[in-house]
Amino acid sequence: MDMLQVSVWRxxxxxxxxxxxxxxxxxxxxxDVVTYIQRNIDPTLSYRFACRVGMCGAxxxxxxxxxxxTCRTHVAKVAxxxxxxxxxxxxxxxxxxxxxxxxxxFDKWARALGRFVPSATRKDAFARVxxxxxxxxxxxxxxxxIGCGVCYASCDVVSWNPDYLGPAAxxxxxxxxxDVRDGARRERLVAVAGDAGCHACHTHLSCSExxxxxxxxxxxxxxxxxxVALAAWKGEL
Amino acid sequence: xxxxxVSSTGQGFAAEPVAVSNLSAKxxxxxxxxxxxxxxxxxxxxxVHLVTIIYAVRHGLSGAAILERTRGNxxxxxxxxxxxxxxxxxxxxxxxxxCQEWLAWRSASLNWFVAAVAVALFVFGLRxxxxxxx
Amino acid sequence: xxxxxxxxxxxxxxxFLLHRLSGLALSVFLPFHFWAIxxxxxxxxxxxxxxxxxxxxxxxxxxxxxxxxxxxxLTGGLRLLALEFLPWRDWQKGLLAWAVGAAxxxxxxxxxxx
Numbered sequence: 001m002d003m004l005q006v007s008v009w010r011x012x013x014x015x016x017x018x019x020x021x022x023x024x025x026x027x028x029x030x031x032d033v034v035t036y037i038q039r040n041i042d043p044t045l046s047y048r049f050a051c052r053v054g055m056c057g058a059x060x061x062x063x064x065x066x067x068x069x070t071c072r073t074h075v076a077k078v079a080x081x082x083x084x085x086x087x088x089x090x091x092x093x094x095x096x097x098x099x100x101x102x103x104x105x106f107d108k109w110a111r112a113l114g115r116f117v118p119s120a121t122r123k124d125a126f127a128r129v130x131x132x133x134x135x136x137x138x139x140x141x142x143x144x145x146i147g148c149g150v151c152y153a154s155c156d157v158v159s160w161n162p163d164y165l166g167p168a169a170x171x172x173x174x175x176x177x178x179d180v181r182d183g184a185r186r187e188r189l190v191a192v193a194g195d196a197g198c199h200a201c202h203t204h205l206s207c208s209e210x211x212x213x214x215x216x217x218x219x220x221x222x223x224x225x226x227x228v229a230l231a232a233w234k235g236e237l
Numbered sequence: 238x239x240x241x242x243v244s245s246t247g248q249g250f251a252a253e254p255v256a257v258s259n260l261s262a263k264x265x266x267x268x269x270x271x272x273x274x275x276x277x278x279x280x281x282x283x284x285v286h287l288v289t290i291i292y293a294v295r296h297g298l299s300g301a302a303i304l305e306r307t308r309g310n311x312x313x314x315x316x317x318x319x320x321x322x323x324x325x326x327x328x329x330x331x332x333x334x335x336c337q338e339w340l341a342w343r344s345a346s347l348n349w350f351v352a353a354v355a356v357a358l359f360v361f362g363l364r365x366x367x368x369x370x371x
Numbered sequence: 372x373x374x375x376x377x378x379x380x381x382x383x384x385x386x387f388l389l390h391r392l393s394g395l396a397l398s399v400f401l402p403f404h405f406w407a408i409x410x411x412x413x414x415x416x417x418x419x420x421x422x423x424x425x426x427x428x429x430x431x432x433x434x435x436x437x438x439x440x441x442x443x444x445l446t447g448g449l450r451l452l453a454l455e456f457l458p459w460r461d462w463q464k465g466l467l468a469w470a471v472g473a474a475x476x477x478x479x480x481x482x483x484x485x
Contacts, residue, residue: 005446009372050421065377090372100372160338194262195337199269201332202391203454205383205464219459225269232266273455276448283445287477290438294484300419304411328398335391358401363443 002082004075006033008045009121010088010093017085018042018208024082030070031059034086034098047098054212056116061098062087067153089153108165113191114172119183127181139178142171142220144213151207151217163196167207167217170198174220176227189224189231198224259345268330274326282320314370315342321362347369386467390447393440400437435482442477446470 002024007017018105022035031049038045044125049059064085075093078084079179092100100136120127129136151167152158173192192198201221210217231237260268260364295302330349335341336350411418423433451468 041370062372062378065375067378088372090374090378092372094372129389153372153373156374156379156384157338158376190262195260195334197262199265200334202387203383203451204387205382206378209381211384216459218454222455222459224325228266229273231271232263234361237263273452276452280445280449280452283441287442287445287481289437290485291480294481298422298425299456300411300415300417301423304415304418304452315409324401328394328401332398335395358405361402361405364412365405367410368409368460371412 004033004079005083006037008034008037008087008098009094010045010097012096015097017087024075024079028075030063030068030073030075030078030084030086033084034061034070048098052057055146057146057150057212060089060148060150060153060194062089062153065196067150067210068148069148072212089149091153091155091158092135092149099232100149101182102149105152105166105168109147109169110174111191112165112173112197113184113188114169114176116176116179117182117184117187117220119181122195129180133180135178135180139175139195142173142217144216145171145215146213148212150210150212151215154206154210156206157200157202161195161200164200165192165197167201167221170201170224171215171217171220177224180233186231186236188227190237192224193228193232193237199230201225257344259348268333271326272330275323275330278319278323282316282323283317286320301331302361304369308371310370317366317370318363321359321366324362325355327361328358382467383464386450386470389443390451393444394446396440397437397444397470435478438481439474439478442472442474445477446473 003023006020006022008020010018011013019040022033022036022041025032031052033048034045034047038047047059047061049071050056051058052071054069057069059070060067062068062079063070063073066069066078067089068078069088071147075084086098088094088098088100088231092105097103133142145168147168149168151171155164155167157164162220170192173188177185177188182188194200201218203218203222205218208218211217228237293306294364296302332354333351336347378396408418410421424430447470450470453466
């Protein structure tokens, strides 16, 4: 039986990689590998997961330097020979081992006004929104985001600019800017303007490259750049 | 989460963007607009410049040959003035971003440095344009 | 945790790096360029002697590199303007290839003109 040599980050901000030997199987995800280590070799290993089937995004980690969902990453696809390196997501404080503190990620979501602000009450009629209207198509392209943090971990502007809101928060803001029912368009454009917002994006496209749901935050951010610039030009900011 | 982290403006959400380097977010938006506008203008200028370079290399690169083409050439001077202006806007804004991200230079002094670069490029560029016109 | 080259090893990221470094190189080159041309203020002979200095092979090579960098920065910039202002389509990733091709063409034209 082949044995995988698995290097896993242990510790918090300071720590090191520890190597474990894990039996290699034909059908094996990286999450299977982490689970094997924790259950059979070292119960002190901390990691996050929930659904194990590619729906929740909780198992996102850095595998051989690239942010991925470990439950959806086949060992055969990423192993270099028999070697795998597993680390926590980048750009986030490490709580312990493979677990990161995602509060900053969600705080930025809030700062980008990434939540729906109603403009009607239950007494009003339903909003009628054509599913093929340009705004709705633009919004639909981004609403499947489940906040897994892979794009945020992959973004170098997030690394270089601590205030940068990041691709996920900006993508969410864009879906709401395109939602005709939302009542806070101007406030949201203000929230995402400037070098901490959409204008810091340099179109590295790492977010779009890595998103497990094939969302393109870069496209959303480009849309925000245009919308904010237009608002500034018209003096509406 | 109750008592959440979003600051309240009476309507329960924050609308104060964080500015990265001592400029307001609105100013940063205008810098972005200026960068893209000057980029579009430079696309044309650079295209003309590249064609001129290739023409010049083929038809003589001596001092005499060059000056013969540029001296008294008012259209040429006007072109170079516009070109220099666009560069004086475009390059400093790009350098500013580079300094913020790679040198973690975010204080007000960065804006002064960048402004100085803009003025220097403008002055020396105009001087060069004039030098071959006069 | 910090990202390393493995996270950045994809075409669009290399395009960004080339764009930023070429912009930096051009910004450093420009003051010398303006100074050299400004030497025409001292007369045709002065300009001529400078131009003769540039005929050295090493300088000619540097000039080719500069034209390549300028073409790369231009075409990369046009690609960015397209990505930011035109409706998003998947083919835009292919813009990268066009940008590189155009840059090389410009550089080649310059080199051949020599």
